[in-house]
Every structure is written in C-alpha cells, then in structure tokens.
Amino acid sequence: MNIVKLHATTSTNDELKSRMRESELPHLTTIYTMEQTRGKGQRGATWVSEKGKNLTFSILLTEKTQNLTPFLINQILSVTIVQWLKKDLQVQAKIKWPNDILSVQHKLAGILIENIFFGKEITYSVVGIGLNVNQETFENLPRAISLKNITGREFDLESLLINFLNLLKNNLRDPLGVAQEYYKYLFKYNQITSFKSSKGIFEGIVKGTDPDGKLLLQVNDKLIAFEVKELEWMY
C-alpha cells in the first residue's frame, strides 16, 4: 500500500487531489498528516484536530469506481469504519446519516468524500476521514469524543491506519455486500427521533435510505425522503 506521511498540509483531501492532478497515483494511495492547516468538514465547515493527536487522512479510490454511486462509496466507508472500531478496538459505534460516526452518542469520526466524475461515472474518489484518537478535550465541541475518552488508552496512529486500510481493501472486494450492512449500524434505525426542517421541529421514525442517499423517515404514516440540506438531527 502506498502510504504517505506528512508533517503538515492544508487538507489531506486537497493534497491528494492536487497530487492526482500532477500524476496518476495507484488505487488506495493514502495521505495522512500530523497537522492540517485548513482541514475541511462537511458543508463548508472546518475540521479542527489537535496536532499529532488524531488520524486525519485521505484515501484514493480509482478501481471500479465507475460501478459505484456516491452514496454506495459513503456506505462502504461508513460500514468499514464501524466494523473496524468494533473488531480491532472493541468500540461500539453507529453511523449517523449522512457522514458522522458516533460512539456513546458523541462524534468520534467524520467523513468527507469528494468524487471526480467523467460524465455520470466516478473516475476517482478522494475519501477523507478524521478520527479523534488521542485528543482528550475538545474546546467548543461538546458533542465530540475520542478513542482515548472512550477506552482510556492511547493508540499508535500508524498502526490504526494500516489496520483500517487492510479492512477497507478487503471490503472493496464485495462493495454491495458491505453496503448491505449499513442499516445494522444506522443510528436510530427504526426509532422515533426528533428532527428540524424549514417547517420546524418534528418527529419521525428512521426507516432507512433511498439509493440516492436520502434519509427515509416515516412521518405521520407517510414515508418521506429528505436530502442532507433539508434536515437537522435533534438528538
């Protein structure tokens, strides 16, 4: 596996995309860094991570991406993170649609996937993951948690990364099979939960997702599909 370790960079997603534009890189090339100066989160947010304490990395997917949809890639990555936390670290986690990994109802990891298309097909995909590992306190982020907070242990970042990549490599052999595990780990699946939309706060039962990656909620006996920007979790 082609793993590049950097002392610092703006964002591992941006770094990987920029290197890919210069020359073609092999499938599963991974860049990880001790410090991001402009770490990116979802919907234009920033991803802040204490220097040297956490895993901030991006993986390049180039093989068979034409057969995948953006949501399938999201599902495979989400399921792989949860499986890996459970198998290797005995940490229970859930997927909070669309991009968060929660443990004990707090955010342990976030995923930012950037797909590069040729027409309707994905030519390659840059999967960025931020996992809170050894950081102990999170200023102004009351909903964040780390592996150290959960287990009381410190972890070696590189070993964690290698184990994760091995599991991902294996899971990519059967992407559809892995994606089928998604509901098993979906946060609040089949449970009544409060949400906020432009119409106000309401309750719905999480029934799953549609193929485009919209969240399916049962609201007053109707099944409604919500896009990411239409909905906020109130948990």
Ligand code: BTN
């Ligand atoms: C989110 O939860 O908002 C997504 C966070 C994704 C953060 C990771 S850290 C490594 C990669 N590089 C970035 O700039 N962002 C992602």
